[in-house]
Amino acid sequence: MRLVTFNIWNGRSPGVARVDLNRLAHAIRTLAPDILALQEVDQHQPRSLEADLAGIAAEAMECVDHRYVAALAGTPGGLWAAAGDEAPTTGPTFGNALFSRYPVRSWEVLRMPGAGPLLTIPFPGPRHAVIIGDEPRLALIADIETPHGVARVASTHLSFLPGGNLVQLRQLTRHLADGAAPTLIMGDLNLPASIPAVVTGYRPLARHRTYPAVHPLVQLDHLLLKGELRPVRHTAALRLAVSDHRALLADLVDD
Numbered sequence: 001m002r003l004v005t006f007n008i009w010n011g012r013s014p015g016v017a018r019v020d021l022n023r024l025a026h027a028i029r030t031l032a033p034d035i036l037a038l039q040e041v042d043q044h045q046p047r048s049l050e051a052d053l054a055g056i057a058a059e060a061m062e063c064v065d066h067r068y069v070a071a072l073a074g075t076p077g078g079l080w081a082a083a084g085d086e087a088p089t090t091g092p093t094f095g096n097a098l099f100s101r102y103p104v105r106s107w108e109v110l111r112m113p114g115a116g117p118l119l120t121i122p123f124p125g126p127r128h129a130v131i132i133g134d135e136p137r138l139a140l141i142a143d144i145e146t147p148h149g150v151a152r153v154a155s156t157h158l159s160f161l162p163g164g165n166l167v168q169l170r171q172l173t174r175h176l177a178d179g180a181a182p183t184l185i186m187g188d189l190n191l192p193a194s195i196p197a198v199v200t201g202y203r204p205l206a207r208h209r210t211y212p213a214v215h216p217l218v219q220l221d222h223l224l225l226k227g228e229l230r231p232v233r234h235t236a237a238l239r240l241a242v243s244d245h246r247a248l249l250a251d252l253v254d255d
Contacts, residue, residue, distance in 0.1 A: 001146060001230065001254065003205065004033035005186040005221050006247040007157065010042045010094075011053050013242055014213065019048045021056055027240040028060035031247055035144065036061060036099040037155030037186035041068060045075060045092040054097040066099040069109050069140050071157075082136040084111075096187070098140045098155040105143040105150065110175050112137040112168045114159060134159050139172050143181070147255070148229050152179060156187040165190045166199060173200045182227035188245065192218045202226045205250040208237035213246050221248045230254070 008027075011019045028036070038057060042048040054068035070093035074080025083093060114134035139156040156172060158165040169189060176183050189196050197204045202224035209216035216237065230252040237246040 001034045001252045003035050003223055004031050004249045005037040007039040007188040007245040009040050009243040011048045021051055023241050025056050025060040027242045028057045034101045038097045039157035039188045041097045043093045061099050063099040063101050065104040067107055068097040070095040071136050071138050096140050096155050100144050103145045108141040110139040134161050150181050152181045152183040154185050158189045160190045169199050182229050185224040188221050196222050205232050206235035206248050210237050210246040210248055213239050213244050223250050
């Protein structure tokens, strides 16, 4: 069973102005995940050709089930509003997604406010204004029927602001505390090295530097486990043609 977390950077590629949807699909096929957590996922954004990036990833992965949840409506770096559980079905949104090649019993969303104050700065011209500050955050949680039993899996992307990300990670850990099933936290936690494991008490499944993609200096992307699934056979941080992050993966031993 292969676990992968990947911040796809809206499908962009370093040094390339235009998003290539085929390049994104090829990256997902190269990763060949069984459970995949994606962050910085665009839906209907002009900068990513108004495409459904989660749908493209789901088709490339040939998954059994997936879900995309918007953290905000609008465009990061421009005008946006926090997306509620009833996110718009049209117009640009931005959020997280979780994919599985195994059946999903249930889905849940934990919404977390962004860290720090928000400022709206007016601009002349077509942009009119931008919002400066941290975006709202969320964790997309699924109970997945893996070949090794049911696992609870959370895909998340935490704040880049020091302190705010720690508050969010503690909130997520408390939320996941109930239940006896093995629990995975997968995502870009914006926290380096061993800090997420210390804060959560979870076990890191892979230790590799993931950011920036070209010459990684720090591990911001994590696969953390509470409980037992199967032993880890292989781990890697793969540089692909998409994103400024490397994709972090862990292969678990099959029966």
